[in-house]
Amino acid sequence: MVECTACGQRCERGEQFCGSCGAYLDWSEETAPAAPSAAAPASAPTAPPAPTTPPTPASAPVAAATEQPAPEEPVAAPVQPLAAGPVPPPRPTVVRPPDEPPPAPGDLVCGQCGVGNVPTRRFCRRCGASLADAPAAPRPSWWRRLTTRSPRQAPAAGERPAPSRWRRMRRPRLLVPVVIVALGLAAFGLRGQIGGATDKVRDRVAKGSQIHPVGVKASSSAPGHAAGLAVDGTTDRYWAPAAGGAAAGQYLEATFEQPFRLLDVVIHPGASPVDEQFLKQARPHDVVVTTTDSHGTSTAHTLHLADSPGPQTFHLAVSDVTRIRVTLQTAYATSGSRHVAVAELEFFKR
Template sequence: MQPTADPRPTPAHRERQRDEPPPQAGDLICGQCGAGNIPTRRFCRSCGSSLVDARAVPKPPWWKRLFTRRPQQQPNAGDRPARRQWRRPGCLVPLIVIAVVLGVGYALRSHAGEALESVRDRTSKTEQVHAVKVTASSAQEGHPASLAVDGTTDRYWAPAEPGGGEGEFLEAVFAEPVRLVDLVLYPGVAPVAERFLTQGRPREVLVAVTAGDGKVTTKTLRVADEPGKQTFHVPVSDAVRVRLTVRSAYGTGPAKRVALAEAEFFKRR
């Protein structure tokens, strides 16, 4: 009877040689000798052990890689040192990233403020703000500018001269700056259908809102040729004056004038 052969001994754990380069991010670490291997290898390049259960060196996050300097390669003994060349400072990339972020933030600061105000406009309640002074470019006798803000819709403002009314305007002044949100118009002489067509109606109106610092914000409104309330969103902060200028009108004629029954202004609470 032949003696049974001893089982092949398990190879002892080998330590990584000192002159061997350290494992890089993504390398597979051999469980026997600790050598680093590229991810595509199946067996260790140093000891030949299987890399099935080898763990990979994790990659650091991107923000940490920005501040990590690459290791310098040491020259071999007897080699002539390479001529020193200009190298990019290690802090250059982080400084560029910070500068770009600050530049974009500065450029978009106004848009961010407008977006915040828009959200507040949608989530807050509004209330009507009354003008303390109302003037007009001209007015027909018996139809002064004050009738466009008197709280009723059966009386109206009309310019002095008949026709299309191009360039005629109505201007309202507030007692203090407000966050203007909406403008409501009642075109024509009244919201009643029987009277609506008896005079001209504004079709295109240029709204110019003046803020407390003198800045003017303009917006062109397209008014539908139908009686009743029409609401327009005109968001402007610190509004102190609103001018409504007629650009064009419906139903004009030599004996008709452009009429505006009522103009209402709403601010954010």
């Protein structure tokens, strides 16, 4: 620490200018010129001694004239030095040395030489410029802090340098590839879930198109109500199993030419959309829709139908479908003389 002779502020050794008053700290060998003293006339050269012989009366006026001191020129009043001390020499233009570390986050950056100063300083420690309008050094982003190695201080004499945290981590630049590989593995493991979420979004926004089966069969059919009437495009004719009552276990099965993404199944229950004809036969209540993919894997969906005429739509969203079976479970208004009627089946793909 060195004490500023101008304001008494204690400054770090190596700083060229005081942080409080901006005084130049490297002028200890400079001396201010001595001010003129008030006793200056005493140091003036003395007049030569008067002659020992008495002057003659005629020369008395001349001697009197020679002994008269010449009028002195006016002397300016002495200038008192400033209370702060001697005036420092002009501030030199300081350029930041190459080994000067960059400003730390929050330091005041000098606009003249570019060095960093602690926020408590009012003048630059290198060039003495005012820091009133100096901007603060910004904090680097987390990514730059992660990939940039911070400068290390040299160990003191006799001390062993401590290993850096980057060396313990086996090189920081290896951290980025490791993170990328980890993210890739996580994405690979979650690709099924991501793909499923994408399909759900596409299913909701897509407008399905109807697909017709290439073949249809039934477990049994009542006379005049064959399986093909359930996919003939009209709702005034219907399929009904041969057995009356609930006909649990009876089914219709549709086969398709190519695998497709099934979105919706539309069921028209009853014998007709007209109420009078609708109420003449039994209507399906609970049905199981079983989808089979190209690998032979089957998925069952239980559907509950309302006892009302007209189409009823069910969203299934199943991929790679090649075959669909609709199996009856329970029915409305069953009796021995009534058959469970299905007027139409419709299938929509994405």
